[in-house]
Amino acid sequence: MYTLGMFCVRACSGLVAIRTASHVRFLHSFPGITVAQIDEEVAKLLELKARIGGDDGKHQFVLKTAKGTRDYNPKQMAIREKVFNTIISCFKRHGAETIDTPVFELKETLTGKYGEDSKLIYDLKDQGGELLSLRYDLTVPFARYLAMNKITNIKRYHIAKVYRRDNPAMTRGRYREFYQCDFDIAGQYDAMIPDAECLKIVHEIFSELELGDFCIKVNDRRILDGMFAVCGVPDDKFRTICSTVDKLDKMAWEDVKKEMVNEKGLSEEVADQIGEYVSMKGGMDLAERLLQDQKMCKSKQACAGLSDIRLLFSYLQLFQVTDKVVFDLSLARGLDYYTGIIYEGVLTQAGVTVVSNEAQKGAPSEESVSVGSVAGGGRYDGLVSMFDPKGRKVPCVGVSIGIERIFSIMEQKAEASAEKVRTTEVQVMVASAQKNLLEERLKLITDLWNAGIKAEVMYKKNPKLLSQLQHCEESGIPLVAILGEQELKDGVVKLRIVATREEFDISRADLIGEIKKRTSEA
């Protein structure tokens, strides 16, 4: 016991050491302690030991980030910034404002919004005060924000990190901390106009990021529910059968059917009827055909959904994006809060990321090279009213772009390409060819900074000219302003063009103009 205590005193951080020391004192000053108490103390200390890790008395600190998270180095940040800029430009082009909400919410705010996925929510430790959880998405905080501020219409984007205690597959761009780029339109509007704009946005972003071929699947919760009803699924099984249908992008129909029959208790016949419907894909024509479908027609809900899909496609035609949009009855989406149209953007040809056997054989197909969904969304007309004290409804539709998989693809593209990614925007390096010119370099760079020029100087009294030039080559700095005794005497600076190694003298008065001219061209 004492040895254990000492081990901890040596190995632990200040706080723990004090706690342990007090345990030890406790045992010494009260010899009448019970065995059970000692056992408890031993268990606590052993647990502590296990956490500290190792028997050798030396604390091996684990140098890593938390499971499922990553750092971004400067090169990765440069790529990330490029992706963000493309996405933000698109959101702004469509007239969105932006908001921000805290990274954690009252636990209660998130409760009952995510169905089975609620188990993936990160809770904060109860340290006194409110019970808090990290946000799971940006949609529920958005709905909370609308209700709290009594906002009935807004078009906003929100780009921020969300948190899910999922089993990460980081090589495929799946993390426990990841960015979502959300665009949502809240307000009472005419049917399908904002919904169509969300799809237009996905189309624009995927196209501009040059992620290869893609496809946007659309469906409607009302069509799914209506279909379940006319196929004979009991009302109380709609959501759970919906979850099973949602697995069709990862599982074969045969296995999905098995789950429906064996686990969810549907009859073979009912399952087969569902199977027929969920295999259907098409465009406006499919919506029209299903509106004539004898069985489907029996469901008012399904009809409403199908009419809206038809209307949606008519707007998508005007937006010139029908080439990529597929009405797909197998699309279900996991989240509880959707009430109408749902959609998912899928990259179908991102060869650099996932190369399956088929693809290697030169026969890429949608299934074989899919990297999965990188955008998703839908209509959620009932979420805001869950927060509003009077249950007032604010109809909403939105889309969320998942950035991490896009980053993975862009990163691999950047690595594969010969082009060098610059991580700074420095325009000029202030260098010296001789010793004892630090003061002169600092004077010159002050002038440049004050004129808004991006400039660097080596933090050495007497750096070698070669190492100053090398730094420019490595980090892509296009210009060097070189000072020497002669230049100082003549009131000039030697300007060197790094790419061509060309050098010429320029007067101090003209330097700033020259740098601006040469770097604005680039």
Place this chain on the structure above:
Amino acid sequence: MYTLGMFCVRACSGLVAIRTASHVRFLHSFPGITVAQIDEEVAKLLELKARIGGDDGKHQFVLKTAKGTRDYNPKQMAIREKVFNTIISCFKRHGAETIDTPVFELKETLTGKYGEDSKLIYDLKDQGGELLSLRYDLTVPFARYLAMNKITNIKRYHIAKVYRRDNPAMTRGRYREFYQCDFDIAGQYDAMIPDAECLKIVHEIFSELELGDFCIKVNDRRILDGMFAVCGVPDDKFRTICSTVDKLDKMAWEDVKKEMVNEKGLSEEVADQIGEYVSMKGGMDLAERLLQDQKMCKSKQACAGLSDIRLLFSYLQLFQVTDKVVFDLSLARGLDYYTGIIYEGVLTQAGVTVVSNEAQKGAPSEESVSVGSVAGGGRYDGLVSMFDPKGRKVPCVGVSIGIERIFSIMEQKAEASAEKVRTTEVQVMVASAQKNLLEERLKLITDLWNAGIKAEVMYKKNPKLLSQLQHCEESGIPLVAILGEQELKDGVVKLRIVATREEFDISRADLIGEIKKRTSEA
């Protein structure tokens, strides 16, 4: 019991309701249940009830953000973006790259880095797996990043949220979740050159943000320690006396002295000697005078610090920023990890925020209107080696700009000013004067979006022209492209300049060019 169960079924969210219902079933189907089991169930349900809050059978959901946190609405975001842009431009002008790290770290990574402030760290709940904490600052994750990636020199900025379970004073811009904008230079360089650049950066940012008058206090941990030594403070009391000195910006010397004598056990004489030193403020001249000080000279440490302050001021002169920098021996700073120079940027004249009695009487003084520190930093040469398995040192110096107080000031400025803050960048509204032109509006806006124009359309089939024009006035959209039957026949669009109410027809072919021309001028 049953009533309670029913209460929960009515009042709770889906998940809880199911759990409660199963409790109820359980009680009904096993009448042989023990009293202890029932008591346990009762306790669980009562706890549940307490969490739900209230006896009235109606669940009062609290619609708020977590304590000490806030949302940013679009107007606030517009201001925030402006502030960020100024800060990022400055960091980039000085050649910094950027990185990002996760919002939570292994708890162990943060342990033992913050001294007494460690109690303010947010821990995540132990849900199995690693023990995690929310980051407390960006400096410790930066040091972890350097050690993990064996980086020995880098100049990077990092703008991100940090978390402290402090008692927030939100009206004064103090939060539990807040942004830090960090700029740090890591690497073995010649003394005081990077340190001086950090101060230059604070000077540039404060000036560009037009936050009123400011002052940058500098000191050095080695001067403080040397001063304590020559005044006769015992070695083991350096840190705690340093914490007491740190209170001088909020407490009068008399009270600080009392704490030193009564709580920390210094003699009156020692305290008075410290009091003499910490009242000293000046520039390079003060450093030179203290280098001649008989007593101070006895400490090698103090001398090294004073020489560096002198050198620092010589570089600050070259950077043209000495007007705002004060060598202030009372500056101590709380954090443990500083090893050399320390500094703090203080706004001294942000009248809009804090108006004390003195200031109202027309006699503003540095003390009376100070809104406190909005930037701080220093040299921490030992932090990276705490993470490096071999204890390798990477000298670092950096500065952290606290954004929330700056936001508060900028927000109040914006409110006080007549100028309207735009929250979108929309250039043109696509409107119609007659009914049944939705399709034509959508066609036109598609052309505009595809040409990169920021454009909006009302999500109504037949919006009134007046409401379309009103929306433009309200949100500052400068142009309206109006479609009517006649315009469609003539192949033109009526372009309206919102500010002047001027209107003219323009051919569809020339529209995009005209919009670009008119909005690039703005």
